Amino acid sequence: MYKWEGLNNTNINLIKNINISDEYDLQANLSSVLNSNNILKRFLLWRNIKFLKLKSQYVGFIWFNKLSNNRYKINSIFVMSEFKSLENYKALLGAIKKNSIATYFCKSSDIEYYIFKKLGFDKKRAIVEMKKTLKFFEEVECDLPISFYRFQKNKDEKLRCNVQNQIFSDLSRYPIDEEDVYFEENQKYYLNDGCIFIKHEESVVGYGQIIIDKGKAYLVNFGILEKYRGKGLGKLLLNYLSNLCYNMGYKEIYLKCNESNSIALQLYETMGFMQWDLTYELYKIV
Incomplete structure (x- = not known):
């Protein structure tokens, strides 16, 4: 049975020990926000990172921003190697409110590109670097x-x-x-x-x-x-x-x-x- 868990002192160390590579540099963002006096930004970060657990083990986590009442931007999504499956990625998307539009940025060479395509995501636009x-x-x-x-x-x-x-x-x-x-x-x-x-x-x-x-x-x-x-x-x-x-x-x-x-x-x-x-x-x- 899946269980959700918010950001805490235990799972924050889990993130720090994972080599996360994304546009927003999650680890640097975590450090700067958690050490900041900006209470609102800290609150939003704690609220927008959700961990998924199966029994006592961490399956993975999702970090997103709520852009409007029904629009969300996924900043990072990660599934532990022993739990890599479409079903677990789909379960992580369950942290986002139902019937909302979720967006995610990735390169065609990223494994997440193929995973999200299999989960039914469509291309909205391409960004040239x-x-x-x-x-x-x-x-x-x-x-x-x-x-x-x-x-x-x-x-x-x-x-x-x-x-x-x-x-x-x-x-x-x-x-x-x-x-x-x-x-x-x-x-x-x-x-x-x-x-x-x-x-x-x-x-x-x-x-x-x-x-x-x-x-x-x-x-x-x-x-x-x-x-x-x-x-x-x-x-x-x-x-x-x-x-x-x-x-x-x-x-x-x-x-x-x-x-x-x-x-x-x-x-x-x-x-x-x-x-x-x-x-x-x-x-x-x-």
């Missing part, structure tokens, strides 16, 4: 009144939320708030000097960010406000951020982009990025 080799510092030239402004902690959190939420309002991304930014500032991947605004005259018109994930420099949250697109500002900001990585000693810069976003992909290819890998978003009503 791209990389560019940084061989030298590139000059940023522009006739427009453009400047770059580095994000300042405890000052620009609201500004970043406003700009980023406007940039991605048409891409079905959930809006962020200041609490999300403060939380991110305490993550292992966050770079204090990696968050850059681009300004046209005195107006902030875009934003881009460099993070470090498993030793790689990634460009994230990159975009220009719709009103200012088509003026070459995206190239300028992208070039500036690439130079920032180069100055930090990185030989390559990576990014991820929806395969359907042809305009962004064309920009990245024009700027020397090449496709490196492909990740799929799978979904199902569970």
Whole structure:
């Protein structure tokens, strides 16, 4: 008979002893949240990790986020080697409320890809991972009144939320708030000097960010406000951020982009990025 168990001091050590590899770096996230004074974030993590037990043995665990009343994002799912079976993966999905949409990101080479396909998950979209080799510092030239402004902690959190939420309002991304930014500032991947605004005259018109994930420099949250697109500002900001990585000693810069976003992909290819890998978003009503 299966039994559910919430996060506790025993099973947290189980996670620490497993070599988990996923987009969100579960172990680092656990450490940062559990040592944080942010009570809400700690509560959400404890509530959203569920362990499945069979008699006295751990079968596995699932970690998810509740995005809305009937939408969930699976961050990580793991079944112990001696319990590997479709039935046990299906049992772990039982932690998610019935008749909800669950999504999961993985590569076609991951074993979970085949497992989730067998469990009836469909492809929703593909995400292209791209990389560019940084061989030298590139000059940023522009006739427009453009400047770059580095994000300042405890000052620009609201500004970043406003700009980023406007940039991605048409891409079905959930809006962020200041609490999300403060939380991110305490993550292992966050770079204090990696968050850059681009300004046209005195107006902030875009934003881009460099993070470090498993030793790689990634460009994230990159975009220009719709009103200012088509003026070459995206190239300028992208070039500036690439130079920032180069100055930090990185030989390559990576990014991820929806395969359907042809305009962004064309920009990245024009700027020397090449496709490196492909990740799929799978979904199902569970």
